[in-house]
Amino acid sequence: KNQVEQSPQSLIILEGKNCTLQCNYTVSPFSNLRWYKQDTGRGPVSLTIMTFSENTKSNGRYTATLDADTKQSSLHITASQLSDSASYICVVSGDRGSTLGRLYFGRGTQLTVWP
Amino acid sequence: NAGVTQTPKFQVLKTGQSMTLQCAQDMNHEYMSWYRQDPGMGLRLIHYSVGAGITDQGEVPNGYNVSRSTTEDFPLRLLSAAPSQTSVYFCASSQSRGTSVNNEQFFGPGTRLTVL
Numbered sequence: 151k152n153q154v155e156q157s158p159q160s161l162i163i164l165e166g167k168n169c170t171l172q173c174n175y176t177v178s179p180f181s182n183l184r185w186y187k188q189d190t191g192r193g194p195v196s197l198t199i200m201t202f203s204e205n206t207k208s209n210g211r212y213t214a215t216l217d218a219d220t221k222q223s224s225l226h227i228t229a230s231q232l233s234d235s236a237s238y239i240c241v242v243s244g245d246r247g248s249t250l251g252r253l254y255f256g257r258g259t260q261l262t263v264w265p
Numbered sequence: 266n267a268g269v270t271q272t273p274k275f276q277v278l279k280t281g282q283s284m285t286l287q288c289a290q291d292m293n294h295e296y297m298s299w300y301r302q303d304p305g306m307g308l309r310l311i312h313y314s315v316g317a318g319i320t321d322q323g324e325v326p327n328g329y330n331v332s333r334s335t336t337e338d339f340p341l342r343l344l345s346a347a348p349s350q351t352s353v354y355f356c357a358s359s360q361s362r363g364t365s366v367n368n369e370q371f372f373g374p375g376t377r378l379t380v381l
Contacts, residue, residue: 249324
């Protein structure tokens with residue numbers, strides 16, 4: 151069964167600290183993996199996208215890693231800011247056949263940054 | 266360039282009422298879709314469209330209808346609202362249905378629907 155699992159479900163950190171969010175998936179065949187940020191009351195916004203051949207991709211203070219062999223991804227946030235408080239959603243795209251164009255959504259990690 | 270817009274932002278219905286959630290995009294995208302987001306669950310696909318005049322069901326289509334008469338608009342209709350349809354609804358669009366890294370899905374701001 152094609153699934154995306156994220157951990158932890160929620161996380162509280164102090165402003166300025168780093169954190170890492172995890173995403174494990176079973177989607178196969180795999181096309182790409184995106185991390186989205188969803189602010190409260192808003193729609194998700196793409197942070198990074200990674201394909202099978204990419205191991206690391208950065209977007210400012212956000213760094214995503216991908217291990218396609220173990221089907222794991224992580225999102226590392228450096229020097230957190232209050233504006234990082236949001237839900238972070240891992241989304242995996244299927245590649246072909248019944249999964250072509252299909253997006254598989256994780257349940258998200260709710261990050262709260264305290265001053 | 267407004268991106269993906271949705272109206273209304275909030276709506277309260279009584280069981281059995283009908284309504285239409287509006288979605289529009291100004292990016293000339295062929296692919297549009299509707300998702301619902303419930304607490305503790307990932308976004309689930311309701312219906313999608315690969316172009317004007319073409320629609321298809323997602324994983325949770327029951328109780329919802331869609332049509333796509335223009336490239337820009339993709340309304341979602343609730344024919345007879347039920348409490349189980351209480352959720353936040355997101356419309357999204359992308360250039361195509363494909364999985365290219367350039368084919369990013371853009372989401373609207375969402376409609377929060379409560380059915381009493």
